[in-house]
Structure formats: C-alpha cells, structure tokens
Amino acid sequence: MAEDPSSRQEKLQVEDRFRQLRPEVLETLRRNNFADYAFKLAEEYRDFRSLASLCHRDQVYPPDQNPNARRIQAYVDKFKEDFTTELYQWYIEHGELRTMFTQEQDGYMDSFFAEHPNPAISWIHDLGRGRYGLASQALLSEAEHATELTTKHLMLSIGKLSHLAQLPENSASIDQNVLDSFHDGLDFVSVHEALVEDLKSALAAVRARQSLDMQAETIARSKASNLTDRKGFTTIFKQLARQLLQGKALSAEDIADVLSLKDNTSHAEDYTTALQILARAENLPRARRQSAFRNVWRRIFVHDDWDKLRQTADVTDADLNERLRNTALYAALQATGLKRHVREGYILFPSEALEIPERAEIALRWPGLSPDEVDAIERDYERDSKMLADFALESIYQSLKQLVAEDEGWEDAS
Structure with missing residues (x-):
C-alpha cells in the first residue's frame, strides 16, 4: 500500500x-x-x-x-x-x-x-x-x-x-617578483607606521583624556590646517585618521588621500610616496587608479601660491630658481622625472589633473557619508580644480622640468 x-x-x-x-x-x-x-x-x-x-x-x-x-x-x-x-x-x-x-x-x-x-x-x-x-x-x-x-x-x-x-628546499632560484611583492607590502606597512607616529605627535601636548573623535579633531587642526576652509576634505581626513589611530590598515587610495591631504610644507616627499603607493597597488581598477593619481597631482599643483611666486620684480634668476626648488611640484618632478615604464597617470601635466570625481563616484567611495557631506567633498574638489585652472601652470611646469633636469644633470627634460 x-x-x-x-x-x-x-x-x-x-x-x-x-x-x-x-x-x-x-x-x-x-x-x-x-x-x-x-x-x-x-x-x-x-x-x-x-x-x-x-x-x-x-x-x-x-x-x-x-x-x-x-x-x-x-x-x-x-x-x-x-x-x-x-x-x-x-x-x-x-x-x-x-x-x-x-x-x-x-x-x-x-x-x-x-x-x-x-x-x-x-x-x-x-x-x-x-x-x-x-x-x-x-x-x-x-x-x-x-x-x-x-x-x-x-x-x-x-x-x-x-x-x-x-631555496634550500628545492635548490631553485627565488621568484624575485614575489619577493618584490612582499617588500612592497612591508614598505606599505612602514608608511602606515611612520604616518601614525607623525599624526600622534599632535596629541603629545594634550593633557586631558580625549575620545577617538576628539583625537581625530586635534590631529586635523594640527596636521591638516590647510583644510580649514575645506569642510568635505576635513571630514575625509578625520575619518581616515580615526582608522589609523585604531590600528587599521588603510587601502592604497585611502593612505594616498591622507598623505596628500595633510600639511606637507616640510614633507613634500609624502606626495611622491602617495604616487608610488598607487602605482604599486595591484588590485586597484584602472579608472579608480587614474582618479586617485589626478587627486594627488592636483594637490601637488595647488600646494604652493603660484601667484606670489610669479611676483618677480627685483628678484634675480638665482633667487627665483631657489624659490621654485622649494615647491612641492619641484620635489615631485625630481622624484618622478627618471621613472620609465610606470603606470598611466603616475606623471601628469596640470591640464590632466583638472578632471575631478563625479558625485556618484564620491558617494560610492564614501558610502557612510550623508548627502550633505558628499556635496561638501564635491565642492572641495571643484574648488581645487578651479584653483589649478586659474594658476595656468603649463609654462611653469615646463620651466620646472627644465630646472630639475639641469639640477640633476639629466639630458632629456621632455
């Protein structure tokens, strides 16, 4: 049945x-x-x-x-x-x-x-x-x-x-590419450690116990004073500073943002470090890498007051050249000038750094932010792009490349 x-x-x-x-x-x-x-x-x-x-x-x-x-x-x-x-x-x-x-x-x-x-x-x-x-x-x-x-x-x-x-296991030669990947990774960790040490120095004079948010606020005021009138970028900087204080490992894009957003008056080499990190990142999609490269270069270009540097009345050529040597752009061109076979975007002209991320890209990159905060970031990007356009740096860029080449004894300054 x-x-x-x-x-x-x-x-x-x-x-x-x-x-x-x-x-x-x-x-x-x-x-x-x-x-x-x-x-x-x-x-x-x-x-x-x-x-x-x-x-x-x-x-x-x-x-x-x-x-x-x-x-x-x-x-x-x-x-x-x-x-x-x-x-x-x-x-x-x-x-x-x-x-x-x-x-x-x-x-x-x-x-x-x-x-x-x-x-x-x-x-x-x-x-x-x-x-x-x-x-x-x-x-x-x-x-x-x-x-x-x-x-x-x-x-x-x-x-x-x-x-x-x-090596002793199979008597074979070591894969240098893999070994280089480990070295790059350990260098990435070292950048984190040095950056955290630098940021924490802003807390040395603070006597009262501070919350994590207050520590990030203190660090932003001390180490990113150039962002005072950039509310959106300040939000990004403080968010990433909090993560660093918590012992987090940031992505290549994030660490490049911290390195290029902070005050680099005495640390112009940190801009180049940001470029190197982005160039080495293996799993970064091309479009995002190009956008990140543009962001770093834009900050390099607007780091100095070019209108003031152009005031050359009663300034000798030697004095002018010395001023130019003290710019972030000179340091960046000096560090990248002899690089060959690097990733697209590693070296950019001023006009190539004008393009900024679209609002949708910003919102996708920072999913936890409110619409108002995303708007503020977009405005800061627009402001920096306009500042770069107003500086009209193409001729100065070429002059600086020539100066770097002469100082370094390079034959090809193109």
Whole structure:
C-alpha cells in the first residue's frame, strides 16, 4: 500500500524538526549526567557535528588534558573524514586553532583543506608540513585583505621568510617578483607606521583624556590646517585618521588621500610616496587608479601660491630658481622625472589633473557619508580644480622640468 503523500510530508517535517533539535537534546542529556547516552545517540544518528561538540564541553586545551581525548581518537579511527571534517570545523568556528594544529591527524587535515579551502588558516598547516611555497602564497594573498595593520605586518613578515625558505628546499632560484611583492607590502606597512607616529605627535601636548573623535579633531587642526576652509576634505581626513589611530590598515587610495591631504610644507616627499603607493597597488581598477593619481597631482599643483611666486620684480634668476626648488611640484618632478615604464597617470601635466570625481563616484567611495557631506567633498574638489585652472601652470611646469633636469644633470627634460 502506497504511503499517503500528506503523511510522508508530515514525517519529513518531523524528521527535519528532530535534526534541528537533536544538538539541544544531546546537550541536555550531557548536562544531566547522561553523557554516555548522548554520545551513543549521536553515534547512532551519525551526527558528527554533535559528536565534535560533545567531545569539547570540558577542557579543550591542551588536547591531551581533554577527558575525551581517547574518545576523539577513537572516532577519528572509526569514522575518518566524516568525523574529522566536523571536528576541524568546530575548532575553526570556536577559535581553537592551537588545539587543531597540536593534535593533527595524519593526512586528514590535507583532505579537509582540499575540500574546504581556507588560506587564512591553512598556511599554518603548510608551514608545519614544510610546504613553504604554498604558505607564502597564502600569506601574500591574505595580507592584501588584512584590515588590521599588525596582522598585515605579521603575515607579510612570515610570508617573506617562507618564500626565502624555499631555496634550500628545492635548490631553485627565488621568484624575485614575489619577493618584490612582499617588500612592497612591508614598505606599505612602514608608511602606515611612520604616518601614525607623525599624526600622534599632535596629541603629545594634550593633557586631558580625549575620545577617538576628539583625537581625530586635534590631529586635523594640527596636521591638516590647510583644510580649514575645506569642510568635505576635513571630514575625509578625520575619518581616515580615526582608522589609523585604531590600528587599521588603510587601502592604497585611502593612505594616498591622507598623505596628500595633510600639511606637507616640510614633507613634500609624502606626495611622491602617495604616487608610488598607487602605482604599486595591484588590485586597484584602472579608472579608480587614474582618479586617485589626478587627486594627488592636483594637490601637488595647488600646494604652493603660484601667484606670489610669479611676483618677480627685483628678484634675480638665482633667487627665483631657489624659490621654485622649494615647491612641492619641484620635489615631485625630481622624484618622478627618471621613472620609465610606470603606470598611466603616475606623471601628469596640470591640464590632466583638472578632471575631478563625479558625485556618484564620491558617494560610492564614501558610502557612510550623508548627502550633505558628499556635496561638501564635491565642492572641495571643484574648488581645487578651479584653483589649478586659474594658476595656468603649463609654462611653469615646463620651466620646472627644465630646472630639475639641469639640477640633476639629466639630458632629456621632455
């Protein structure tokens, strides 16, 4: 006799409900001193997730002091990957990686990571197995997305050592491109550290305890005084300063903004650092990279008061040249002048930096800002672009390139 469809559906619903409640039922049994019965039921239903959980309700680390240590090994021997898969998942979800890696069962972890790729964790296993190439690849990839500066630094440092450790392993030459990527990443961390130290110096004279927002406000007043009449850019600067104070690792675009928005009267080289960071960023879409390059160059161009510099009455050529040598543009041209085969936008003419981001691009870049704040940022971009256009720097730009070339002994000043 065929089973009634409604009865079959009801049966499936009951079974599904039981599966949902089973972990709670088993835990209730364990708490009420029926642990053996709970284990027996979990085994009967092949509920390996619950078995892994039941095995770790007492001491978890060190694993040899877990009262269920022998039981865990017995389940590994009996159920193999069916059990170890859930066991490793439990360790990962509960932050017990030290337990996971100190009691590795031969072969099972390789299978687990093959089925469940997790490079943020598997590099530890690869290092333990002496697979330094795989570990370094995973660390380089994960470091790119790390949001905490200390984590990024640690991953890059270990990854670089892992990459170098391959040489005695296989007697092969080191991949210089990969090694350069680690060096670029560590340089990026160093820029963060130097920038944070510089920004925090503004807090040295503050005696009262300040909130994070107040610290960012103090830093903006001291280190970005040029933004006093640029409300939108001030908002950006303070937001990024807060993240730096919290130990966050900024994106290439964000760190370039901090470097180029702050006061650079005595740090003109920071503009060039911003350009270099943008040029090295591997995962930055072309359009956004070009926009970021334009932003940095626009700030280089408007950094100095060109109308004042043009007042040359009673000024000798030598004095004028000395004034020009003290401009941010001279420093930028000096640092970029001999660069060859660089990314598009790394070196720009004044006219090429006039284009500003559209409002939609600004809103997309800063999703947490209000419409009024986005409008303020757009106005600041427009103001800088107009200032650049009014300066009409094309001829001065060429003169400065010539001056840099003469000072540096370069033959080609074009």
